[in-house]
Structures are given as C-alpha cells and as structure tokens.
Amino acid sequence: MRDKMANWTSRDDAMVEDAIRRGANRRELLKMMLMGGVALTAGTAILGRAGAAFAATPNKGGHLKVAGFSASTADTLDPAKASNATDYSRICALYNRLTFIDGSGQTVMELADSIESTDAKVWTVKLRKGVTFHEGQSLTAKDVAYSLMRHLDPAVGSKVNALAKQFEGVKAVDDLTAEITLVAPNADLPTILALHHFMIVADGTSDFSKGNGTGPFLLKEFQPGVRSIMTRNDNYWKGTGPYVDTFEFFAISDESARLNAVLSGDIHVGANLNPRSMRIIEGNSAVAPFVSKLGTYTNLNIRLDMAxxxxxxxxxxxxxxxxxxxxxxxxxxxLAEIANDQPVPSWNPYFNAELKQREFDPERAKSLFQKAGVLGQEIHMVASEAASSSLDYAAVIQQAAGKIGLNIVIDRVPSDGFWSNNWLKDAVGFGNINARPTPDIMFSLLYQSDAAWNESRFKSPKFDAMLLEARGMLDQAKRKEIYGQMQAMVSNEAGTVIPAFQSNLDGVSPKLKGLVANPLGGMMGYTLAEHVWIEA
Structure with a gap:
C-alpha cells in the first residue's frame, strides 16, 4: 500500500475536494479512495486534509506577485494568439471560457449554463444570466459566435485554427442561446471549449490592449515582455473570488533567480522550477513545493523537411x-513518467498500452546515423531555459552522441524571444508542450498535416483521415483502437522525440493558500490568481 500512497498527488487531493463540493458524503469519498488502492487509514488522512482545505476561510486583500519563466515583446492579451504559460496566466485572469476543466479532470460549465447535443454535430449553448464584461456590456450569444468564429480568420493568426476548422458555423439564436454546428460530429466539443484559447471576448473586439473580458481581474497595466498588473473585479459574476486585491505577473528567466525570489519573499510563486530544485525546497521552510502531475513534456523536434x-x-x-x-x-x-515519443500519457483512457517502449540503444543509433551519412558532421541542437529542462536533455543526448561519433553542438539561446524566434523554426531543437485533455486536441494541434504547431512537419493523409474518423465516433472501444494506431504512427513516423511526461513544480510561499492542482498545467492550470489567497 506504500506504493499506492507514493503515487497519491495534489491532483488526487483535488479530486476529493471537488467531490466534497459536489455533495459527496464521507462513505462515498472513502469508497472512491479504496477503489483507487488507498488504505483506509491513509484515506482518512487524505479526507481530513481535503476537508480542511475546503473549509478554510479565504482572506481578502494583498498584492499577489507571480514570476513565470518566459516573456517577450510577443506577449499578448488576445486569447486566440496565446502560445505559452505567460500568455495563459494573463488571459485566465481577464477572461472566462464556456466550460472549464476542474481539478479532478472533469469538464464543468463556466459561462455556459449548459451545452447539449443529440448528434454531436449541432450543439445548443445556454449562457448564464447576469454576466457582464469589464466595460459594462452584458454577455450575449453574439459574443460567443464572434469569439469562436474569429479563430477561422487567417488574419487573426489563431493558434488553434486547426481545431476551429471543425466549426461550420456559430450563430446567436437569442440573447442567451448560441448554436454551434460542426463540420462533422465531435463528442469532445465541451472539453475542447475549455482550452485557454477559446476564451469569450466581446463581439467585434479587435483591440485587446484593454483586456476587456468577463474574468476575475481588471487590467491596470500591460507591458509585453515586462509585466502586467491587474486589480480585483469586485463585480465578478461568480460571487466568490478573487481574494487578492491585485495580481502582478512578470518573468524571471533564470531558474535559480526565480527560486531565490520566492525564498527571499519577493514573490509568492516561482513557476515551472527545475526538478533539481526539490533538494533546496524540501529543506527550507521559506518555500513549499506545488507539484502537478500532468501530460506536459519537453520534446526534441527534428524537422523532416530540413537537414x-x-x-x-x-x-x-x-x-x-x-x-x-x-x-x-x-x-x-x-518527477516524471517515461514516455515513448507520442503525446498521450498512461493515465489517459485512450492510452495505447501495447505500444512497445524504446530502449536506449546507442549501437543501433550509430548504425542508423552511419547509413544516413551524418557521423562526423556537426549537428546543431537548439536549447533554452524557456523549454523546461531542455538544456539538461541536450547534455544527456550530447554525451551519448559523443560515444558513437556523432558531433552534436548545443546552441544555448535566451528565453526572451525563444518561442517566436526558435521554436518551430530550428532544424533540431526543443519545445515544451502543455497538457491537453484529449488525444483529438493533441493530434489536431501538433500532428495534423496543416496544424500551426506541427513541430516536425509530420504530414500523413492517412493520419488526418483517422483523426476525422475517430473524432465523430460514438463507439468508445473503436475510438480507442483508432487513437492507439495514431499513437503508434506518431511514435514511429513523426520527428518528435518525447522522452518523459513531466510533473510540474512551482515553488510557492507557505503563506499562499487555496492551491489545487489542475490537469491543464502548472499554477492551477494558470488560473491561480482567481483562487488563491494570502494568509494574514
């Protein structure tokens, strides 16, 4: 039973807290944990901890300071263009989505009161009443139609254009009812709408400098590449939170400096720390670890269309x-699980458990490189602190390469500008991909032939056709079979090397309360500012 407890994480605590919120009684909660292999005594302790977290009374007030790991002049407040944790943290504070993925991984309603369909192709969205934007206008179905359909406009440059191409049309039926018609059925639509990019903006918005959303904070200051400051929205429609008066977000690219800023009390959160920092955190009362088990990964991308x-x-x-x-x-x-070059982790219900893991085999690698004629040539590998742990990954690969006669040169580039200047452009380099809740989303964003984030330029008409087939399939067993085949195709044919799924480590002040892990990413799926409070 010790092994089971070792695998119980803050994300699992969140499942218990969410179950309490949904009205589960003590017997139901203990049964849920026993089914997960947790001993009765351990389950009682977990239940007590979760109950205490749920019952804690939030304090109002204070200035929350959070440091991310990457920033550039390309930082944006346009949800459609958001591309990294820095952007996500800001837009989650300013806007809301139709749906939200909670700490237990369940898709729940946010701005939508309900989303229903009888055929998975035509969906009816009923909006909550009484929701207003920061500038005073009421939320209507026209805002939903505009927000979703703008992702199809090439001029917008939406990062989820490949996903949005599923929208055949979105129209306002009345003020509080929108109808979404898909090109083909997709049972995952409510979950897809929970992605950060699908935040709802006011109808006709083209200037995003004011951050006019329905979210928990109002924008006070935004300097791309420098910082943002926001103030509490006292008219927030949820009626609870945010608890802090103001929220400041900026980047400290150097990981050691980010951790030291938490240790010194200069900031409340140092995001996305290197796992090696656990040694310092575990022995210091000035900082606490906040670990989120995710499907996040750092990957080596080798473009198939370049030498x-x-x-x-x-x-x-x-x-x-x-x-x-x-x-x-x-x-x-x-703080990781070994992966096999495809983006679906083992805890996903569609994971292909039969896909054989690759072993470390330098002699086989040498033979392949020799046949390709690249032994003895310089291969430049671009890495950066912006792509979590990529410098360490590069060093491990470089050391192994040197022993077989492969000459790898590591080009270390600064975090500032990495995502706009290097990612998706370098012939051999690293990326860092945040967790996504479904295989359809991962494959659509990263491996579909025309996807904007197709990191290795993998192109397969067969893969694209299978993606469409599985998307509208109601037979879950058949759907899992197709997704399993697609995982094998990515693992064997794409130019992405995914060694491990990483748990995210944020360093937080012990004074910061209300933290619950979220499967969409670190910092509570980047919604931290809305939910936490600072202990007096």
Whole structure:
C-alpha cells in the first residue's frame, strides 16, 4: 500500500475536494479512495486534509506577485494568439471560457449554463444570466459566435485554427442561446471549449490592449515582455473570488533567480522550477513545493523537411540515442513518467498500452546515423531555459552522441524571444508542450498535416483521415483502437522525440493558500490568481 500512497498527488487531493463540493458524503469519498488502492487509514488522512482545505476561510486583500519563466515583446492579451504559460496566466485572469476543466479532470460549465447535443454535430449553448464584461456590456450569444468564429480568420493568426476548422458555423439564436454546428460530429466539443484559447471576448473586439473580458481581474497595466498588473473585479459574476486585491505577473528567466525570489519573499510563486530544485525546497521552510502531475513534456523536434532530419534513419537514430531512464531519474529527479515519443500519457483512457517502449540503444543509433551519412558532421541542437529542462536533455543526448561519433553542438539561446524566434523554426531543437485533455486536441494541434504547431512537419493523409474518423465516433472501444494506431504512427513516423511526461513544480510561499492542482498545467492550470489567497 506504500506504493499506492507514493503515487497519491495534489491532483488526487483535488479530486476529493471537488467531490466534497459536489455533495459527496464521507462513505462515498472513502469508497472512491479504496477503489483507487488507498488504505483506509491513509484515506482518512487524505479526507481530513481535503476537508480542511475546503473549509478554510479565504482572506481578502494583498498584492499577489507571480514570476513565470518566459516573456517577450510577443506577449499578448488576445486569447486566440496565446502560445505559452505567460500568455495563459494573463488571459485566465481577464477572461472566462464556456466550460472549464476542474481539478479532478472533469469538464464543468463556466459561462455556459449548459451545452447539449443529440448528434454531436449541432450543439445548443445556454449562457448564464447576469454576466457582464469589464466595460459594462452584458454577455450575449453574439459574443460567443464572434469569439469562436474569429479563430477561422487567417488574419487573426489563431493558434488553434486547426481545431476551429471543425466549426461550420456559430450563430446567436437569442440573447442567451448560441448554436454551434460542426463540420462533422465531435463528442469532445465541451472539453475542447475549455482550452485557454477559446476564451469569450466581446463581439467585434479587435483591440485587446484593454483586456476587456468577463474574468476575475481588471487590467491596470500591460507591458509585453515586462509585466502586467491587474486589480480585483469586485463585480465578478461568480460571487466568490478573487481574494487578492491585485495580481502582478512578470518573468524571471533564470531558474535559480526565480527560486531565490520566492525564498527571499519577493514573490509568492516561482513557476515551472527545475526538478533539481526539490533538494533546496524540501529543506527550507521559506518555500513549499506545488507539484502537478500532468501530460506536459519537453520534446526534441527534428524537422523532416530540413537537414539532417530529411535523411532516412536520422530521426529513428535520435529516438534510440535518448536515454529516457537517465532523464527520468537524474534530470527530472523522478518527477516524471517515461514516455515513448507520442503525446498521450498512461493515465489517459485512450492510452495505447501495447505500444512497445524504446530502449536506449546507442549501437543501433550509430548504425542508423552511419547509413544516413551524418557521423562526423556537426549537428546543431537548439536549447533554452524557456523549454523546461531542455538544456539538461541536450547534455544527456550530447554525451551519448559523443560515444558513437556523432558531433552534436548545443546552441544555448535566451528565453526572451525563444518561442517566436526558435521554436518551430530550428532544424533540431526543443519545445515544451502543455497538457491537453484529449488525444483529438493533441493530434489536431501538433500532428495534423496543416496544424500551426506541427513541430516536425509530420504530414500523413492517412493520419488526418483517422483523426476525422475517430473524432465523430460514438463507439468508445473503436475510438480507442483508432487513437492507439495514431499513437503508434506518431511514435514511429513523426520527428518528435518525447522522452518523459513531466510533473510540474512551482515553488510557492507557505503563506499562499487555496492551491489545487489542475490537469491543464502548472499554477492551477494558470488560473491561480482567481483562487488563491494570502494568509494574514
């Protein structure tokens, strides 16, 4: 039973808290934990901890300071263009979505009162009454129609254009009813609408500098690449939260400096810390770890349309050259699960458990590189602090490469501008992908042939057709079978090397309360500012 307890995380605590909120009694909660393999005595302790968290009385007031890890002049307040944790943290404070994914991973309603369909193709959205934007206008179905359909406009440059292409049309039936018609059925639509990019903005908005949303904070100051300051929305429609008076968000690109800022009390949260920082955190009362088990990963991307990735065997060679166990145990300090070059983690119900794990096999890698004619050549590998742990990943790969005669040069680039200047552009380089709740979303954003974030330029008409087939399928067993085949295709054919799924580590002040892990990312799925309070 000790092993079961070792795997019980803050995310699991969140499941208990959410169940309490939904009215579950003590017997139902203990039964839920026993089914998960938790001992009765341990379950009682967890229940007490979750109950205390739920019952805690939030304090109002204070200035919340949060430091992320990356910022640039490309930072945006336009949800459609958001591309990293920095953008997500700001837009989650200013706007709301139709739906939300809670700490237990369940899709719940937010601005929508209900979303229903009889055929998974035509969906009726009923909006909550009495919701207003910061500038005073009431939320209506026209705002929903505009917010969703603008993702299809090429001029907008939406990061989820590939997902939005599922929208055949969105129209306002009346003030509080919108109708979404899809090109083809998709049973995942309510979950898709919970993604950060699908925040609802006011009808006709083209200037996002004011951050006019329905969210918990009002924008006071925004300097792209520098910082943002927001003040509490006292007319927030939810009636609870936010609790802090003001919220300041900025970036400290150096990880050590970010941790030291928490230790010194200069900030309340240092986001996305390197797992090696656990040694410092565990022995210091001035900072507490906030660990979120996610499907987040840092991956090595080898573009298939550029040298050396356009040579047969090069990508496969890298997949056998990566020592996944070293990355899991040494680089990530055990805060990770070994992965196999596809983006669906083992806890996802659609995970392909039959997909064979790749072993570290440098001799096989050498043979592949030799046939490709790249041994002895310089291969530049771009890494940055902006892509979590990528510098350490690069060092592990470089060391293994040197032993087989592959000359890898690590190009270390600054965090500032990495996402706009390097990611998706370098021939061999790293990315860092936040968790997504469904295979359809992951595949649509990252592997569909025309996806904006197709990191390795993987193109497969067969894969695209399977994506469409599975999307509208109501037979879950068949759907899982298709997603399993697609995972194998990505693992074997795409130019992305995914060594491990990382748990996210944020360093927080012990004075910060109300933290609950969320599957959409660190910092409570980037909604932290709305829910936390500062202990007096």
């Amino acid at each position: 050396p990735g356009d040579k047969a065997g090069v990508v496969e060679g890298f997949k056998y050259l990566v020592n996944r166990e070293t990355i899991q145990k040494s680089v990530l300090r055990g």
